Amino acid sequence: xxxxxxxxxxxxxxxxxxxxxxxxxxxxxxxxxxxxxxxxxxxxxxxxxxxxxxxxxxxxxxxxxxxxxxxxxxxxxxxxxxxxxxxxxxxxxxxxxxxxxxxxxxxxxxxxxxxxxxxxxxxxxxxxxxxxxxxxxxxxxxxxxxxxxxxxxxxxxxxxxxxxxxxxxxxxxxxxxxxxxxxxxxxxxxxxxxxxxxxxxxxxxxxxxxxxxxxxxxxxxxxxxxxxxxxxxxxxxxxxxxxxxxxxxxxxxxxxxxxxxxxxxxxxxxxxxxxxxxxxxxxxxxxxxxxxxxxxxxxxxxxxxxxxxxxxxxxxxxxxxxxxxxxxxxxxxxxxx
Amino acid sequence: xxxxxxxxxxxxxxxxxxxxxxxxxxxxxxxxxxxxxxxxxxxxxxxxxxxxxxxxxxxxxxxxxxxxxxxxxxxxxxxxxxxxxxxxxxxxxxxxxxxxxxxxxxxxxxxxxxxxxxxxxxxxxxxxxxxxxxxxxxxxxxxxxxxxxxxxxxxxxxxxxxxxxxxxxxxxxxxxxxxxxxxxxxxxxxxxxxxxxxxxxxxxxxxxxxxxxxxxxxxxxxxxxxxxxxxxxxxxxxxxxxxxxxxxx
Numbered sequence: 001x002x003x004x005x006x007x008x009x010x011x012x013x014x015x016x017x018x019x020x021x022x023x024x025x026x027x028x029x030x031x032x033x034x035x036x037x038x039x040x041x042x043x044x045x046x047x048x049x050x051x052x053x054x055x056x057x058x059x060x061x062x063x064x065x066x067x068x069x070x071x072x073x074x075x076x077x078x079x080x081x082x083x084x085x086x087x088x089x090x091x092x093x094x095x096x097x098x099x100x101x102x103x104x105x106x107x108x109x110x111x112x113x114x115x116x117x118x119x120x121x122x123x124x125x126x127x128x129x130x131x132x133x134x135x136x137x138x139x140x141x142x143x144x145x146x147x148x149x150x151x152x153x154x155x156x157x158x159x160x161x162x163x164x165x166x167x168x169x170x171x172x173x174x175x176x177x178x179x180x181x182x183x184x185x186x187x188x189x190x191x192x193x194x195x196x197x198x199x200x201x202x203x204x205x206x207x208x209x210x211x212x213x214x215x216x217x218x219x220x221x222x223x224x225x226x227x228x229x230x231x232x233x234x235x236x237x238x239x240x241x242x243x244x245x246x247x248x249x250x251x252x253x254x255x256x257x258x259x260x261x262x263x264x265x266x267x268x269x270x271x272x273x274x275x276x277x278x279x280x281x282x283x284x285x286x287x288x289x290x291x292x293x294x295x296x297x298x299x300x301x302x303x304x305x306x307x308x309x310x311x312x313x314x315x316x317x318x319x320x321x322x323x324x325x326x327x328x329x330x331x332x333x334x335x336x337x
Numbered sequence: 338x339x340x341x342x343x344x345x346x347x348x349x350x351x352x353x354x355x356x357x358x359x360x361x362x363x364x365x366x367x368x369x370x371x372x373x374x375x376x377x378x379x380x381x382x383x384x385x386x387x388x389x390x391x392x393x394x395x396x397x398x399x400x401x402x403x404x405x406x407x408x409x410x411x412x413x414x415x416x417x418x419x420x421x422x423x424x425x426x427x428x429x430x431x432x433x434x435x436x437x438x439x440x441x442x443x444x445x446x447x448x449x450x451x452x453x454x455x456x457x458x459x460x461x462x463x464x465x466x467x468x469x470x471x472x473x474x475x476x477x478x479x480x481x482x483x484x485x486x487x488x489x490x491x492x493x494x495x496x497x498x499x500x501x502x503x504x505x506x507x508x509x510x511x512x513x514x515x516x517x518x519x520x521x522x523x524x525x526x527x528x529x530x531x532x533x534x535x536x537x538x539x540x541x542x543x544x545x546x547x548x549x550x551x552x553x554x555x556x557x558x559x560x561x562x563x564x565x566x567x568x569x570x571x572x573x574x575x576x577x578x579x580x581x582x583x584x585x586x
Binding site (some may be wrong): 051101194195196197200202203205206207209211214215216217273274326329330331332 | 369394408411426427428429430431435439440441442444451452453454455458485486487488514
């Protein structure tokens with residue numbers, strides 16, 4: 001037994017275990033803390049109206065973050081979701097002006113998102129690219145360009161009732177978009193925790209080579225997460241377009257960065273394989289509450305990105321600390337056995 | 338007695354290098370066969386040919402007296418051969434049960450495409466717990482991820498996974514290389530338990546004392562040829578070492 005192992009042994013496993021647990025629950029605790037602090041600082045915060053606002057404002061980030069989570073779980077990244085959102089919204093608006101049918105417009109937006117996702121996934125896998133950064137950077141540019149071209153650079157007014165309801169209306173103080181987020185979250189929880197496909201997503205993220213040896217269809221799994229991220233961008237496009245009753249090539253600008261930030265802030269590992277839907281939701285709500293809270297407190301809007309940046313650094317650092325604690329935990333295990 | 342696995346005249350060439358040159362090897366059920374040799378002697382190549390990673394240029398592989406082709410790792414696995422490589426191929430982010438069943442999850446209903454089926458998590462946890470108990474592998478928290486476990490526990494899980502799904506042969510590449518004394522001990526005990534259960538076990542190892550303790554037979558490779566085969570005992574350790582290095586001492 002080394003000295004360090006002996007020391008850990010004496011301590012028992014509980015302090016380490018507690019520290020690991022604290023890091024795992026950290027983001028949710030910080031979110032709770034944010035809510036408590038905000039409700040003390042501003043009487044307007046805990047009103048039904050404001051909470052509804054927070055949920056509505058977080059809905060787009062939340063949906064995108066859930067899609068981004070699936071990609072990040074496989075050690076990937078999807079930089080194209082903001083542009084995909086814009087392209088899907090413009091497609092929806094154009095389809096609406098040609099054939100004003102709610103279901104058709106919704107399907108067109110979802111299909112557009114999935115198509116961009118399929119290009120990302122297949123380009124990455126079949127092109128044997130070293131990393132998805134480049135292909136999704138390419139579609140970030142191309143999808144935005146296509147949206148600008150298709151729309152002539154102008155917002156296209158008009159969305160079907162169903163889209164307007166999803167994006168802009170509330171029932172009993174709760175925005176419809178919050179229910180949409182809940183439905184998406186539930187579906188992805190089912191996928192990630194109960195279905196074989198979800199298990200494969202974690203396996204691919206944990207050990208891609210091992211997954212291949214275990215006869216898991218790695219390529220198809222990887223393509224599927226980009227398609228699902230594109231689908232999430234299509235759903236986010238419905239919310240954005242519905243809120244503003246328009247499709248616009250400028251929608252979703254930098255939304256890809258928000259979605260990545262939400263996943264990381266929420267406590268999923270940027271290195272893949274660790275995290276769940278809860279992390280994406282917590283991260284999206286944290287960003288939403290920080291922005292909402294700073295507005296309520298009348299803090300200079302220019303400070304918001306700085307605060308978000310600081311939170312990202314804290315989140316990534318705590319992931320690093322988690323890794324270090326885990327390796328100390330392993331040493332303690334070996335010493336005990 | 339028919340060998341469970343027989344390799345005859347195995348020859349494999351990588352460009353100008355003759356990695357295997359007419360190697361014969363037999364393994365019987367309930368036997369631990371040590372595969373010895375210096376670096377580059379051809380041990381890993383032979384293992385990879387048996388487990389379907391490489392194909393033989395010449396020679397044949399028989400299982401239970403029937404000639405078979407190891408076209409892919411999946412084919413070898415389907416024939417009942419499981420291999421544990423040095424780099425383990427465990428999933429650090431998953432728990433032992435998920436590791437055991439990676440790629441062969443028990444799930445249902447059967448009419449759905451495999452990926453869309455629901456995991457039978459309780460079945461898998463129970464079967465895993467039973468196997469770990471049977472093989473005397475102590476895991477404090479069966480729901481902790483494998484990444485939180487010590488090297489010995491991880492090696493034990495990798496070996497147990499192979500044993501669970503290998504109906505015929507378990508191949509272990511340097512199973513104790515990265516382990517401390519006590520953890521090595523546990524893995525050696527585990528290998529002996531596999532033998533008791535009737536598995537044929539092929540072990541690549543450089544640790545002569547481990548080989549002497551657990552192996553029923555040792556085959557020595559040098560420069561792609563089999564240069565000898567004997568029962569490893571403390572008395573002929575010196576002879577084995579000279580076979581490996583090729584000296585006359």
